[in-house]
Amino acid sequence: xxxxxxxxxxxxxxxxxxxxxxxxxxxxxxxxxxxxxxxxxxxxxxxxxxxxxxxxxxxxxxxxxxxxxxxxxxxxxxxxxxxxxxxxxxxxxxxxxxxxxxxxxxxxxxxxxxxxxxxxxxxxxxxxxxxxxxxxxxxxxxxxxxxxxxxxxxxxxxxxxxxxxxxxxxxxxxxxxxxxxxxxxxxxxxxxxxxxxxxxxxxxxxxxxxxxxxxxxxxxxxxxxxxxxxxxxxxxxxxxxxxxxxxxxxxxxxxxxxxxxxxxxxxxxxxxxxxxxxxxxxxxxxxxxxxxxxxxxxxxxxxxxxxxxxxxxxxxxxxxxxxxxxxxxxxxxxxxxxxxxxxxxxxxxxxxxxxxxxxxxxxxxxxxxxxxxxxxxxxxxxxxxxxxxxxxxxxxxxxxxxxxxxxxxxxxxxxxxxxxxxxxxxxxxxxxxxxxxxxxxxxxxxxxxxxxxxxxxxxxxxxxxxxxxxxx
Amino acid sequence: xxxxxxxxxxxxxxxxxxxxxxxxxxxxxxxxxxxxxxxxxxxxxxxxxxxxxxxxxxxxxxxxxxxxxxxxxxxxxxxxxxxxxxxxxxxxxxxxxxxxxxxxxxxxxxxxxxxxxxxxxxxxxxxxxxxxxxxxxxxxxxxxx
Numbered sequence: 001x002x003x004x005x006x007x008x009x010x011x012x013x014x015x016x017x018x019x020x021x022x023x024x025x026x027x028x029x030x031x032x033x034x035x036x037x038x039x040x041x042x043x044x045x046x047x048x049x050x051x052x053x054x055x056x057x058x059x060x061x062x063x064x065x066x067x068x069x070x071x072x073x074x075x076x077x078x079x080x081x082x083x084x085x086x087x088x089x090x091x092x093x094x095x096x097x098x099x100x101x102x103x104x105x106x107x108x109x110x111x112x113x114x115x116x117x118x119x120x121x122x123x124x125x126x127x128x129x130x131x132x133x134x135x136x137x138x139x140x141x142x143x144x145x146x147x148x149x150x151x152x153x154x155x156x157x158x159x160x161x162x163x164x165x166x167x168x169x170x171x172x173x174x175x176x177x178x179x180x181x182x183x184x185x186x187x188x189x190x191x192x193x194x195x196x197x198x199x200x201x202x203x204x205x206x207x208x209x210x211x212x213x214x215x216x217x218x219x220x221x222x223x224x225x226x227x228x229x230x231x232x233x234x235x236x237x238x239x240x241x242x243x244x245x246x247x248x249x250x251x252x253x254x255x256x257x258x259x260x261x262x263x264x265x266x267x268x269x270x271x272x273x274x275x276x277x278x279x280x281x282x283x284x285x286x287x288x289x290x291x292x293x294x295x296x297x298x299x300x301x302x303x304x305x306x307x308x309x310x311x312x313x314x315x316x317x318x319x320x321x322x323x324x325x326x327x328x329x330x331x332x333x334x335x336x337x338x339x340x341x342x343x344x345x346x347x348x349x350x351x352x353x354x355x356x357x358x359x360x361x362x363x364x365x366x367x368x369x370x371x372x373x374x375x376x377x378x379x380x381x382x383x384x385x386x387x388x389x390x391x392x393x394x395x396x397x398x399x400x401x402x403x404x405x406x407x408x409x410x411x412x413x414x415x416x417x418x419x420x421x422x423x424x425x426x427x428x429x430x431x432x433x434x435x436x437x438x439x440x441x442x443x444x445x446x447x448x449x450x451x452x453x454x455x456x457x458x459x460x461x462x463x464x465x466x467x468x469x470x471x472x
Numbered sequence: 473x474x475x476x477x478x479x480x481x482x483x484x485x486x487x488x489x490x491x492x493x494x495x496x497x498x499x500x501x502x503x504x505x506x507x508x509x510x511x512x513x514x515x516x517x518x519x520x521x522x523x524x525x526x527x528x529x530x531x532x533x534x535x536x537x538x539x540x541x542x543x544x545x546x547x548x549x550x551x552x553x554x555x556x557x558x559x560x561x562x563x564x565x566x567x568x569x570x571x572x573x574x575x576x577x578x579x580x581x582x583x584x585x586x587x588x589x590x591x592x593x594x595x596x597x598x599x600x601x602x603x604x605x606x607x608x609x610x611x612x613x614x615x616x617x
Contacts, residue, residue, distance in 0.1 A: 031493070041476065328480060387600055
């Protein structure tokens with residue numbers, strides 16, 4: 001079996017060693033220590049122009065805890081003895097570490113209790129634990145594959161519950177509280193959406209590819225199979241109307257179109273999808289004031305630069321101040337009248353903060369890390385043994401990628417700003433935990449040995465074999 | 473310029489260098505993977521993995537690379553020979569057209585089954601489908617890239 005030969009050659013030490021992952025984690029640890037030293041010294045000089053100690057780290061305990069969590073996760077993956085992807089964990093580690101430095105640098109009062117940096121640290125460690133747990137323990141995808149309609153129903157249920165019992169934060173009804181816990185269900189719903197779409201599209205792929213209804217020059221999918229497309233569109237529409245969550249709606253529809261294209265390789269579907277998206281957007285612009293505000297802010301934030309356009313304008317200024325190399329960690333963002341220039345900096349505008357402090361070069365590096373995640377996901381999809389695994393892997397990585405690029409483009413005023421999070425960098429527990437879950441699933445799906453066991457798919461067939469024996 | 477300022481400036485640059493060192497290492501790994509994938513011969517349309525085979529011919533775990541037209545049966549002229557008393561001479565054919573695999577039962581005595589349902593004429597397949605001919609079970613898989 002030649003493919004195993006290649007896999008073994010990559011690992012370095014032994015068939016189950018993860019030498020490459022370890023090496024990359026060392027690079028991550030070194031980089032983050034440098035960043036922390038740069039932040040620490042800048043803060044030191046700010047407090048006292050002639051510091052006593054020449055070198056100091058910002059919050060060495062927090063950094064040590066985070067790096068320890070990464071290496072423990074690495075150890076767990078080594079112990080799980082699976083031949084899985086070795087690049088995703090260090091990539092997530094670097095993104096998370098940059099987030100930690102950013103949150104330590106911002107005013108700690110933005111989050112109650114432990115303070116911003118420490119709260120983010122707790123969520124990051126939990127996200128890495130989820131990632132490692134899923135990557136080490138999930139060995140079969142049957143529980144996702146077989147119950148796709150149940151998962152979809154669960155997602156729609158979550159949406160309804162959010163609508164009925166959620167409370168409004170900043171004009172959007174996103175947050176759901178159960179006792180002391182509160183979270184944003186749309187984060188979980190996006191994973192459920194990918195699972196459902198992977199199941200649905202892998203089952204109906206032949207029909208979607210081979211049959212078509214011709215209307216004029218367009219080759220449309222057979223009409224009954226247009227139904228899910230329309231349903232998806234209606235769902236996105238409903239999210240905007242009811243939850244006023246532009247970001248989630250945009251993300252869901254983008255991922256739907258991307259997966260549809262991955263499954264069928266037919267551009268006509270994507271063109272059709274974009275057309276109904278534009279039509280829907282035009283209607284929403286007329287009907288929903290919330291949407292109109294967002295689009296007007298995007299077209300000309302300077303018209304209301306001290307009112308509703310304030311955040312967007314300040315973000316653009318932050319990017320401009322950063323220039324090529326940035327001002328350095330801790331040196332940007334002067335407080336204006338004791339408050340941050342961008343109120344939602346830690347959740348909606350982390351890229352603007354990074355743009356100011358690590359500059360264009362740093363931001364391009366961060367976007368490069370998201371590209372690495374997408375590349376790994378598509379690679380895992382390309383080498384998956386069946387359509388469901390392939391579509392699931394592609395969908396999971398594309399949802400992280402699409403989310404990162406939608407919010408990054410929003411920060412840069414390329415598209416209207418939507419309040420979604422930058423995966424692994426924005427402050428917030430729901431986003432970090434679900435992103436950890438996504439990457440954990442991706443690593444589990446990359447297992448090259450899993451398809452040989454065939455435990456779950458084989459069982460169905462085995463029962464049939466007995467039946468055929470009796471019939472024969 | 474005092475020493476601390478220069479030190480901070482160096483640290484800032486080194487942090488950026490660190491991010492790109494990471495990306496550089498990863499890109500090198502990715503390129504090596506891509507080259508390894510490119511060296512693999514030809515474009516494979518799909519594979520058949522043997523899941524169950526009581527006689528042991530073909531052996532369980534064996535992998536067959538598929539041609540655009542692949543016939544299966546007990547006959548020695550079949551592309552893939554299945555040794556089982558419930559399999560007909562020319563049992564079934566797998567054909568690849570327009571990015572889809574199809575299965576056709578060639579009038580076998582005991583029929584062909586996809587995921588447990590009998591094949592009637594020609595039926596489209598998706599990767600991951602399990603095929604059964606007599607006591608032999610196979611799974612259609614995507615080729616590795």
